[in-house]
Amino acid sequence: MRWVLILLVTFALLAPAARALAVQPDEMLPDPALEARARALSKELRCMVCQNQSIDDSDAPLARDLRILVREHLRAGETDQQVLDFLIARYGEFVLLRPRFSPHTVLLWLTPLGVLVIGALGIAMSARRQRKSEGNLTASEEARLAEILQRKDS
């Protein structure tokens, strides 16, 4: 456990010290259209040594390497999808900030629609139940009525 602590402290000390600009002037491509594509791609890619930062935002050395890698591939004439495929093959799904739709992300992607549909169904059902019970007594009222009637009888 001790080395974990030392590692953490070292990271905590080093990380802010390395703070500089994310995208450096010398990395940028001369072609503005290609550079724009590189920036858009960079925003979709995770800096894997950071927490929840895209390589576009991060000033970690690894992020810089990835930014340069993305630009090299774009310059070689690859499409955005080819660049992404290459990076996934090399680093795994973890590199994508927007996970692909696949069996293990089904739940994730279906959540917004799922909650919406289940919620809407719930609302419709409770509205129907309520309209049906309009004018009827609830179970507890029914019980109370029975109790009062019984008391009268005795």
Add this chain to the structure above:
Amino acid sequence: MIGELGHYALVLALGLALVQSCVPILGARRNDPVLMAVASPIAVAQFAFVAIAFAALIECYVRSDFSLVNVFENSHSAKPLIYKITGVWGNHEGSMLLWVFILSLFGALVGAFGRNLPARLKASVLAVQSWIAAAFYVFILITSNPFLRIADAPLEGRDLNPILQDPGLAIHPPLLYSGYVGLSISFSFAIAALIEGRIDAAWARWVRPWTLLAWIFLTLGIAMGSYWAYYTLGWGGWWYWDPVENASFMPWLAATALLHSALVMEKRNALKVWTILLAIIAFSLSLVGTFLVRSGVLTSVHTFANDPARGIFILAILVLFIGGALLLFAWRAPLLKQGGLFAPISREGALVLNNLLLVSACGTVLVGTLYPLALEALSGEKISVGAPFFNATFAPLFVPLLIAVPFGPLLAWKRGDLLGVAQRLTYAAAIAAVAAAVTFAMEGGGSPLVPFAIGLALFVMTGALTELAERTGLFKVPLATALARAKGLPRSTWGAALAHFGLGIALLGIIGETQWGVERIAELKPGQSITIRRYNVQFDDVTTRQGPNYRELAAHFTVRHHGEIIGVMEPAKRDFPSRQTATTQTALMTLGFSQIYLSLGEAKPDGVIALRLYYKPLVLLIWLGPIAMAMGGVLSLSDRRLRVGAPKPARSKVALAPAE
């Protein structure tokens, strides 16, 4: 000595909390007024002792008493006084103490001012409040005690993380915690109602102002945190969908839903069971947020605590309270009587739609935040869920909500006339359409989403104004009559309109910043300049300065507009020798609602400096929107109607005090 005093006071507060946890609720069960009356004075005393503990810790920081581990690890004698004080909650132990300080303050407020609450309800509420307090006192005393001593006191402390040495730390956590903890009151009321097995409109009248107060703090706290991140982190972003941000955003979404459903309950005595559930969910999400941030389960930009023992303890608190509350809900909720029928097209219907969309959005954020953790724990697979995912899923849920916002307040209760409301919104829709068309023309093609979003923002804003115009009869009756009616409108109406207007403002800012922002990354020699939009920014020179506890390299820039000097900008880099870390100080120049944003990169020995320059159109609206929303909340809170049988607005001022 002062440290021991604080420690002792905290233990006493725990003792009082334990008494308050059982005696009043026993009194409520036995209908014994003496036992029930115990709750209020104990709640006040409990707050007094936590306040003593909190003050003691502050005093130790001010005195730089490095014999306390917590002070040694997080303070430095050369630190400016304000950061000595704010440093108290710039670390795990201190921030937990702030958490219970605010919790006990809210409990004491209910105890001291809740005279017109039914005695049994009040006793139950204060008891439940004390369960939460007791759990967190134990947590602090066992795993996170800020009053622990070091045998041989060091001469100098390790200093506070320089990124946190910012006025933002003075405001952001107290606001956010007031919001989180404020929701505990709604939670306690919900649990008390479930224990009592009854609930009525008076309950809603009590819960709504507390929820509103918590919501105001949350709104301001989140906006403040966003602005802090914007100017501190140096790459111009203002929302990262970081798990820690999500942790504060989820309770906000739930609290917003709760505000609206409590309205239905208060006015129409409907949606009772749902409102109770939502009150439980809102505070549960606050606890989840506390767990995510404090346990170190996700190490993110914000996290500065890392200890599994704490994580497991908070997880236990989480399971106990959320699980217990939901079990109680499942058991007792069927006893609560539903009432107040309404047609689907009605004000109630609109508020149900609001709740449905907000809860879906909240669920999306929750699943998106926890999914990578759960997937890794279950299958070992690692995936990332970041900003692109949230942007893609969140927007489709929020767009229908925003379209519905202007309709809601114009619909009648019970049964509304959608066509009639649509007719009354003609002007608002026309203004929105014109704005969208103008945007489209100015953009010269491009994505149709931008004009649509601009139109939507203006529809929300003019829709809010339409409601006011409708209610005062503006343009239909003489101006004097309209003014007289405007004066007579309840403040809650003004508040709601202002809050909805603020939503539109924020949207406008978000579109402006994300769609029309310009970025330049460059390296400049002294004397060289760079142009962004119509502004020319010239790099003059650099100077080095000595601050109280840092060395600073500041660069001077002159900003010109059409050749005329309109100001200077001075971004800097600071070196903190105590922690051997550096921070970037960005320079901001405000031009109307827009800003020029300048942050420094590396300075090379030959005088060349790398920089990141942004022009951010309408960016200030992103935070002015939430401020308008919070102001709307304050207006609504000051409504006379809420004062009947509810906390007086003076109390909200009392609650504001610790945020200063």
